[in-house]
Amino acid sequence: MSEILPEASKIKIIATDIDGTLVTPEGKVSERTEKVIQKILKKYPNLHFVLASGRARPATKQICEKLQIVKRPNTEYILCNGCIIYDYNSNIVWQDTLSPELLRKVHELLKPSSECIYMYCVGDDTVLYDKEWAKILRDEYEEQTVVKDIEEYIQEIESGRVKINKLGFLISDKSIVEKYQSKLESLKKEYNLDSSYAAPIFLEYMPPKTNKGTGLTQLMNKLRVKKDEVISFGDGGNDIELFKAVGWPIAVENACDELKQYAKLITKSNAEDGVADILERIFLKDELMN
CATH class of the missing domain: 3.30.1240.10 (Hypothetical Protein, Haloacid Dehalogenase-like Hydrolase; Chain: A; domain 2)
Incomplete structure (x- = not known):
């Protein structure tokens, strides 16, 4: 398991699962996660931040408000496990349907x-x-x-x-x-x-070949972003394809064993703000050293 972190300047997309990953076991955005992500997105306004979830859009509303990403340019939503992608302005970028x-x-x-x-x-x-x-x-x-x-x-x-x-x-x-x-x-x-x-x-x-990973790949192709320029976070079996799609798949410690096999790095659990912890070390390391 590699301990080398990606260089902040080379990352163009952060894509994260929500439940069991970004939020606490109680389903809340912690104060630390809130502050770290807000700092990173302020420091790197061109960085794309993507919520990739099985949830539908209304179920992400409170999280978006907490992170202050509502209507933030370069924010996208891969929802219903990849079936539908929205841009920051609520436009449907891509979707697929069942017969x-x-x-x-x-x-x-x-x-x-x-x-x-x-x-x-x-x-x-x-x-x-x-x-x-x-x-x-x-x-x-x-x-x-x-x-x-x-x-x-x-x-x-x-x-x-x-x-x-x-x-x-x-x-x-x-x-x-x-x-x-x-x-x-x-x-x-x-x-x-x-x-x-x-x-x-x-x-x-x-629908066929529709999951978080194919959704993210659609977005990466649209933005002309390479695999090694993308970080993804997850905890469950429905994040496997999300991990396969990127160069920097990172599992939280509480992730299932099956997903951990596809992880390049493992961060702390969602109860310990694992997403915020490793993002802080990647994107805000200068502040940590001061």
């Missing part, structure tokens, strides 16, 4: 059940049919939830009036994740879907 035929097949295969609720990411909205789960997503994850009748909504999708970026499953018990992965395996292969599991409750399916 209505697939969504009908998923609905017929599973039907609503108490142990597995499914949801749809539609731009800013998270649409689902269960009021209790909608409240959990709204209160605990700050998602902008909409409750719909599932049969009526499937018909809206099939009519083409609604485009779905991502299909998500809220699993009530971690032990049954494999059960639903197995049920959906044939559809995953038929439609060549990408998938990710973010413990403990989120199992998600995206």
Whole structure:
């Protein structure tokens, strides 16, 4: 494991996962993280700062306000695990969607059940049919939830009036994740879907070759940035492709073992402000020495 840090002057993009990485275990931006990132972005105004998350855009609002990056030029958002990319001015830079035929097949295969609720990411909205789960997503994850009748909504999708970026499953018990992965395996292969599991409750399916890594690669190509000019941070299995896309993948100490295999560096845990700690040593080392 290399201990050599990248040179600040050569880095053009910082891309970070949110939950389990940028924020504390309580889901908050710490005071140290807030101050360090604000200092770095003030010192390097041309540095691109990217939030790469499974979240939809409304669920990033408080974090953006804390970091003072709302409407900041050179700030981008790779959301819904890479299905949609926004620029700093809320314009959609790129997006991908799932086929209505697939969504009908998923609905017929599973039907609503108490142990597995499914949801749809539609731009800013998270649409689902269960009021209790909608409240959990709204209160605990700050998602902008909409409750719909599932049969009526499937018909809206099939009519083409609604485009779905991502299909998500809220699993009530971690032990049954494999059960639903197995049920959906044939559809995953038929439609060549990408998938990710973010413990403990989120199992998600995206359009082919769509994930945080492909989203970041789209952005890198647009900005003409090379792999060795990009740092990424993550903690979970859905960050693997994000790590593969860059030259400087950095895992927080609390990351899963699978992700750590792809890391060039490991920083402190999210409980110890790991992202802020290593960014400070890269971009603000002169201040640390004084």
